[in-house]
Amino acid sequence: MGYIACTRDCYDTCLFKPIASSGKLIDLRPADVFPTLGFTCPRGRADVKRLYSARRIKRPMLRKEGGLVEISWDRAISELAERLKRADPRRVIHVEYDGNQGLLTWYYPARPFNALGAVSTDYSICSAEGHAALKLHWGRSWGMLPEELAGARAVVFWGLNAVVSFTHGWALVKRAKAKTAAVDVAPTETIKAVDLPVIVRPGSDVVLALGVARELISRDLYDKRFVEERTYGFDKFAAYVERFTPDYVERETGVSREVLFQLVELYASGAKTVIGFSLGRTLNGGDAVRAISLIHALLGDPLGFFYSNSGAWGIDFDYLRGLHAGKPSAVVPMGLVGARIHEFEAMYVWNSNPVMTLPQGDKICEAARRGDLFLAVHDIVLNETAECADLLLPAPTYLEKDDIVYSYWHNLLVYNKAAVQPIGEAKPEHWVARELGRAVGLSGHPLIEEDPWRAAEIALRPAGVELSELLARGVVALRRGDPLRFNTPTGKLEFYSTTAERRGLSPLPHYERIEGYVLTFTSEPMHTNTQFFDEYGPPQPIAEVNPTDFAGDIACLEAGSASIKVRVAPNPLVPRGVILIRGIPKDLEGRPVNAVADGTPNPYGGTPRINTSLVRLRPCE
Ligand SMILES: Nc1nc2c(c(=O)[nH]1)N[C@H]1C(S)=C(S)[C@@H](COP(=O)(O)OP(=O)(O)OC[C@H]3O[C@@H](n4cnc5c(=O)[nH]c(N)nc54)[C@H](O)[C@@H]3O)O[C@H]1N2
Ligand SMILES: Nc1nc2c(c(=O)[nH]1)N[C@H]1C(S)=C(S)[C@@H](COP(=O)(O)OP(=O)(O)OC[C@H]3O[C@@H](n4cnc5c(=O)[nH]c(N)nc54)[C@H](O)[C@@H]3O)O[C@H]1N2
Ligand code: SF4
Ligand SMILES: [Mo]
Secondary structure, eight states, X not given: OOOEEOOSSSSSOOEEEEEEETTEEEEEEEOOOTTTTTOOOHHHHHHHHHXXXXXXXXXXXXXXXXXEEEOOHHHHHHHHHHHHXXXXXXXXXXXXXXXXXXXXXXIGGGHHHHHHTOEEEOOOSSSHHHHHHHHHHHSSOOOOOHHHHHTOSEEEEESSOHHHHOHHHHHHHHHTTOEEEEEESSOOHHHHHSSEEEEOOTTOHHHHHHHHHHHHHHTTOSOHHHHHHHEEOHHHHHHHHXXXXXXXXXXXXXXXXXXXXXXXXXXXXXXXXXXXXXXXXXXXXXXXXXXXXXXXXXXXXTTSEESOOTTTSOOOHHHHHTTTSOOOSOEEOGGGTTTTGGGOSEXXXXXXXXXXXXXXXXXXHHHHHHTSSEEEEEESBOOTTGGGOSEEEEOOOTTSSOEEEOOSSSOEEEEEOOXXXXXXXXXXXXXXXXXXXXXXTOTTOHHHHSOHHHHHHHHHGGGTOOHHHHHHHSEEEOOOOOTTOOOSTTSSEESSOXXXXXXXXXXXXXXXXXXXXXXXXXXXXXXXXXXXXXXXXOOOOEEEEOTTTOOSSEEEEEETTEEEEEEEEEOTTSOTTEEEEESOOBOTTSOBGGXXXXXXBOTTTOOBOGGGEEEEEEOOO
């Protein structure tokens, strides 16, 4: 049997050998291949258990007078189709994200909704802000591959908790005995593990990065030839960064000149950066990503950073979603779905748990419970969104279906072949999409008639992959483009972004100061977002706070009229003004913590500012 890729939204995309006996999966053996190195994380280890979880949705279910009753698939599809046919498509929204990264699980099933002209989200919750920010200067967002990370002599982990969230990237860097630095707002596992820990004030990274750039320029530590030949707008950039003096950096970020200079030296020695997705979820986050990437422009190292390589391979995700033959009537930023829930009468959710993971996601559940929203959920387990749903549909895990899986870090494309038969009546997402399409009257529509594997074949062509070859070989290596080709209006790497200027955005990275208590989040080892609550128990609503900021065991965090109640863990290492929660728990009264998260879309890719949520920190009444 070949390899199976873990489909979790995770940097690592591990490969496994599934071990089955008498039709039952008994083990998933981590494959000893580069770059996932033959070990796995606690979530990977629990996938066999999750396959047989008691929380699996096994049959379609419909809510009736408060209770759920099992129904047939025929009935489930026709109930859903009737709802969709009756509604104005502008009042129907589909919400999906990356619970499973398979091409046929995540992307293809948007087709009937795009054919109908329903409302889509902007898929911005995670990485969109940084992708859009990088494109302003580089004309692309991809960067170094694991091979290059493994050869690095120094690595800066900027805005991510890599020890927890990127275990194989961290392991590669440790094996290489590279010098390490981390930039974070709180004392995370990664901050504790690196040679140079750098604690910044929330949202101030852009100032630190521009301060590093200023030092590299003023000390003549940049690559003049590269800058001359390959870049545009250096003079304007150099003049702009003049104001980011060590004093100014210290005032705004809290980073001392000594620590700033150590970081500068690390970069001057050729350090690489892993830029965390978390930055995109902060105020000024896109600007921070822009500024950090430009450090590597100065160093003449266009493969000096890694953010996400999802755009490197050329896979045509829009084709899979059917945007060539259909179109959403409107696009709503993910951070505002909860706040704008009154605009919708029906919501179809798959591969995502928006009640827990979106800002004000609790409003989705309230609207469904009030009867204002018809909520249908296709998931593998009874998650918190499914608990509020009117219609529940059983989905197979990645171990029960065939799919194609790419990674946003390494370049292995994997054909996942089902390791076991689907549990209960679980049906794949592409099957539901086509059945639903036909039931709403889209028979004959090209988006519905095209077989999902044929769609995948076409979507993979720009990546230079023949589907037949992938199916025969199981794993193929993808290729990225020429790192010295910049798809910008000037054809150069633009320090001064002409695209931003044309769009009325700041051509140079911009900074706005934050005032107030900032609630922020960090990932934790036992869960991927809200998955594995059943296997490992749910994360606890514990807020780590500096003891001078709050005395007491229980606190309420308030934003607008929303409030969450949490237990307080005093931690003198957490800077004043910062409140840190691990994972995405419910509060002490069962309310999702994102009830108080900031859903404001950031300027470039629309990602909400969850990690710089301004809150009032109070004793509860
Ligand atoms: N174990 C585990 N691994 C995961 C996940 C998981 O849930 N659990 N989730 C996966 C997913 S979907 C993603 S997107 C990634 C997320 O993982 P990471 O990219 O590591 O992001 P987060 O854990 O959200 O946050 C990283 C750090 O950003 C810090 N931070 C907050 N605000 C700021 C700021 O203004 N500046 C700086 N410098 N730092 C700030 C937080 O304190 C936190 O420690 O990991 C993936 N891997
Ligand atoms: N407070 C706070 N909020 C956050 C974050 C944070 O750090 N803090 N992180 C944000 C980030 S980075 C992200 S990416 C989002 C993630 O937000 P979500 O996409 O909502 O992520 P998950 O909680 O992992 O939920 C994924 C769902 O997909 C289901 N699933 C898994 N495999 C399959 C499958 O094959 N088929 C189907 N149909 N379903 C499947 C799982 O059972 C699970 O219910 O959350 C964001 N929200
Ligand atoms: S969750 Fe991430 S680290 Fe864990 S097995 Fe899956 S891909 Fe690997
Ligand atoms: Mo994410």
